[in-house]
Amino acid sequence: MxxxxxxxxxxxxxxxxxxxxxxxxxxxxxxxxxxxxxxxxxxxxxxxxxxxxxxxxxxxxxxxxxxxxxxxxxxxxxxxxxxALGYATVQVIIDEFQADLPVKLRELGYGVTSWLADGKDGRRLVMQVLVKRSNEAQLYRHLELLAPKAFVISYEPKSFKGGFWVKRIR
Structure with a gap:
């Protein structure tokens, strides 16, 4: 039985x-x-x-x-x-005065696109980071050390065309 x-x-x-x-x-x-x-x-x-x-x-x-x-x-x-198949797009929103964060993330090998935005409490720096899902946790650890108060959103992109990652993805 x-x-x-x-x-x-x-x-x-x-x-x-x-x-x-x-x-x-x-x-x-x-x-x-x-x-x-x-x-x-x-x-x-x-x-x-x-x-x-x-x-x-x-x-x-x-x-x-x-x-x-x-x-x-x-x-x-x-x-x-x-x-951990595929990629994640991680959007990071920080206070404007941390403007050196995109440079630090690029030095760590991440592709970062950044722009200034207006938030409820003033100017913010918004960054979009494309990362392999297998490296997503590592990115979060870097963000925790470099910008512990960052607002972070993650989602999965479906397709890619052009940009920093296209050569690496293929």
Whole structure:
């Protein structure tokens, strides 16, 4: 009995983790990789569903299916964080008097575009920094040291054309 329960959990963890990664690959434009993963995903899904449907007489099997699904979502999310695919655009807003921050960030290897803006409490310096997602945490550590009071917003750009990073991205 427990072998069947752990098999159901394991199958669903694998299925949902692959499902999560496939969706991320589709969003990131890696359609060929997503297509390959989808074939593995649907095979695992059908095997797991068949096992559960053949053994519906035991509610523990259904609970195992649900538990495996939940663990798969967690694991898929962790794998995606570990892979850190793509890029992030980080917008940093600081007091105007820290005008040397863009230079310091450029010296650290970041591409920075900056401009002056008006905020509620006066002039602000706004910077836009494009960074690989795998280096995003490092950028935040630099910002914490260089501008601990900075207002920081991060989002994922979908496409690029021109500019500092285009040569590096290709």
């Amino acid at each position: 427990w072998t069947l329960v752990f098999t159901i959990i394991g199958i669903n963890v694998a299925y949902v983790s692959i499902f999560t990664l496939r969706m991320i690959f589709v969003i990131k434009g890696k359609k060929l990789l997503a297509s390959g993963l989808s074939m593995v995903e649907v095979f695992i899904y059908l095997m797991g569903l068949t096992i559960v449907l053949d053994n519906l007489d035991n509610p523990i099997n259904v609970a195992a299916y649900c538990l495996g699904f939940g663990i798969g979502v967690l694991l898929g999310g962790k794998v995606e964080e570990w892979l």
